[in-house]
Amino acid sequence: MDNDEEVSRKVNRGRAAGPENRRALLRAAREVFAEYGLSAPFSAVAKRAGVGQGSLYRHFPDRTALAAALFEENVAAIEAHTAPDDRTLEDLFDVIVDQAVVSTALIDLMVRNRHDAHVVALGDRFRQVVDRLLARELQAGHVGAHVDTADIMLAVGMLAGELARTDEADRAAVATRARKQFRRAFAS
C-alpha cells in the first residue's frame, strides 16, 4: 500500500483547494475502502488522495462523517436513476447491484453508524425512493398486495450485504440469483 497510484498533484494551498480536495478524498476513500475494507488506515485514504492527513481530518472529522458523505453520493445516484416516471423496482435493484459491486465496505460502515443523525436522514431519503416506486408497481399490479416498503428495504439490504461479502468474480451470479428470488417473493 505504499507507492500507490497516488495522484501526483502539485501542492495546492490556499482558498480554492477546498472543494477539489474534498472530491479527491471521497474518490480515494471509495477506492481504498473497496480494496482494503473499512478498517483501512485513515492515512491510506489521505495518501491515495494525494493529500495530507490533516486535510482529511479537516474535511471529515471521523470515519462516520466520511462514510456519510459517501453514502450521500450513493443515495443521490439512486434518486437520479429512479427519477423518471417509468422506473421500476427492477431499476432500483440495478443501481443497488451496481453500487454494491463497487462500494462493498461502505455498507458495513453505514451499519456501524446506523443511529447517526446523518445516516438516518439518508436512510429516509432512500425510503422515499422505495415508497414511490412501490406505490407505482402496486398500482400497476406488478407486485403483490402483500408487499410493503419494509419488504423492499429488507431485500435491498440483504442483497447489498451479500454482494459486499462476495468475491468480485461471483458477484454477477449472486446478484442474478438473488434477484430471481426476490422477484418471485414479490410477484403478485
Place this chain on the structure above:
Amino acid sequence: MDNDEEVSRKVNRGRAAGPENRRALLRAAREVFAEYGLSAPFSAVAKRAGVGQGSLYRHFPDRTALAAALFEENVAAIEAHTAPDDRTLEDLFDVIVDQAVVSTALIDLMVRNRHDAHVVALGDRFRQVVDRLLARELQAGHVGAHVDTADIMLAVGMLAGELARTDEADRAAVATRARKQFRRAFAS
C-alpha cells in the same frame, strides 16, 4: 484484572488443563466477539477465559483458527438439529436465526477467511446439510423444482448477514419478515 466476569480458576498448571482451557477460550471468544465485534482485542478473549495470552496462542495460532473452531461448533449444532428424518428447511432457518442472533460477528469473521481451507471444509459440511434437506423437500413437493442448493445457501447467508447487523430489538421482526419472503420465493 478488571471487573470482568472472568472465571475464577485455581491456577491450573500441569496436565489436563488443555481441553478445559480450550473450552473456556471458545466460550469466551463467542461472548467477546458478540459483545465487542470481531475487532475485539485478542487479549480480551484470554482475559475473559481466565487464561494467559500464551495459552490462547497455543490453542489458536491466529484469529482464523479461533473463528474456524467457533464455526465448527455452529455447523455441528446445525447438523445435530437437522439430523432427524422429519426436519425441514424451516428447521434449518430456525437454527440459523438462533445462531445469527447469538453470534453476530462470527459471520464476518468467516467471510474474511472464506478461502481458508478449514472454512471451506466447514462450508461443505453445511452444504451437505442443505442438500439433504432440500432433496427431501423437493421429493415431498414442499418447494418448487426451480430451487437448488445454491438458492438455499444464498438465502441463509443473506438472512444471517442481515441479522448480524440488526439491532437486537429488531431481530425477531426481521427474521420473521425475511423468512416469509423466502418461503414465498421457494414455494412450489
Place this chain on the structure above:
Amino acid sequence: MDNDEEVSRKVNRGRAAGPENRRALLRAAREVFAEYGLSAPFSAVAKRAGVGQGSLYRHFPDRTALAAALFEENVAAIEAHTAPDDRTLEDLFDVIVDQAVVSTALIDLMVRNRHDAHVVALGDRFRQVVDRLLARELQAGHVGAHVDTADIMLAVGMLAGELARTDEADRAAVATRARKQFRRAFAS
C-alpha cells in the same frame, strides 16, 4: 467556525486593520490562556479573535512574543496603579492579586521565557516599581530595614505563582493568608 464567542467582524481587508487586530488578538490570547492553559492551540487564539492564523503569526511570530506583549500590558497596569505618590507595597500586592486571579497561565508562560530579552526588560520595569515603593516604605518606617527589593520580588512571585495554581473559589482566601504572612515577614 464553532460556537465560540468569536467576534463577528466584517471581513477586514486592506489598511488600518493592523492595530485593531492586534488588540483583538491580545484580548483573545488572555482569555484563551486563562481558560485552557498555556498549551492551548495557537489556532484557538486566532479563532477567538476572529482573525486568520496568518495574521496572528504576522503580529506575534511565536508564543513568547505573544506572552511578552501580554506581560507588557500587565506591567503597564502595575506602573499605572502604583504611580501616585501615596501608593504602598500593599497596593502593589493588590494589583498582583488582581492580575494573577485573571491571567493564571501567563505566569508560566513568562517563566518559560525568563531569559528572553523582552521578558528581562519587562522584569526590569517591574523591579523599578518595586524599588520606588520599597524606598518610600523604608523611609516611612513601614517595613523593616532587613527587607530589600529581592525580598519583595520573591514574595510577589511566590504569591502570583500560588494564585495561578489555586482554584478560583479558593483564591481570595489564599491571597489573604499569604499577604498576612508577608506583612508579618516584612514588618519593621
Place this chain on the structure above:
Amino acid sequence: MDNDEEVSRKVNRGRAAGPENRRALLRAAREVFAEYGLSAPFSAVAKRAGVGQGSLYRHFPDRTALAAALFEENVAAIEAHTAPDDRTLEDLFDVIVDQAVVSTALIDLMVRNRHDAHVVALGDRFRQVVDRLLARELQAGHVGAHVDTADIMLAVGMLAGELARTDEADRAAVATRARKQFRRAFAS
C-alpha cells in the same frame, strides 16, 4: 533527546521484570520531567528507562498515575525525614527544598491533578506531617500562636513552586531568602 544515556539493559521478559521495570520507569520519569518539563514526551520516559512504550502504559495508564507514584515517593521521603521526635519545621523545609530542587516539574503535574483521589490522599498524608510538627513547635513556643497548618502548607507550596521555576544556579539563594521570610512570619 536521542542517543540518551538510556540504560543498556538485556531484554527482560517474563514474570520477574515487573517491579524492576517499575523502578526504572519512576527513576527515568523523575529525570526526564526534571530535565524537559512535564510536557516531555511519554515516549522519552520509556526510552530513558530502556523499556518499551507498552510497558510504561501497563505500569502507569496515564500521566497522573505516573505523577502520583512519584509524589508518593516524595511524601514517603518527607515522612521518613521528619519521623524522629526532634524534627522541626526547619527540617521539613529542608526536605522540601531538596525535593523541589530535584523534582521541579512534579509540582505542576500534581497541581494539574489536584482533584485526583490519589493526589488528595497523598496531600492528606503530607498534612499530617505538618500537623505533627507544628503541634510540637507550638508547644515548644518556637512559632507564634497565630500560625496554623494551612499557613505552613501555603508556605511550603509557595516555596516549592518558586523553586520549581527558578534556574538551578539560583535555587540555593532563593531557598535561603524565602526561608528567612517564613521564619520571620511564623516567629512567636
Place this chain on the structure above:
DNA sequence: AATGAATGAGGCTTCATTCAT
C-alpha cells in the same frame, strides 16, 4: 495585508505477538 486550507512531524495509545520464568 488578511485569510484559512494544506501540510506533516510527532505525540498518544492500542494490540498482536514473543518469550523468560
Place this chain on the structure above:
DNA sequence: CATGAATGAAGCCTCATTCAT
C-alpha cells in the same frame, strides 16, 4: 505447559507553521 510482562510497529489525531489566493 501456562503465564503474563515486554515489545514495538502502526494507527490515530493534533497542532505549529507555511503559503497560494
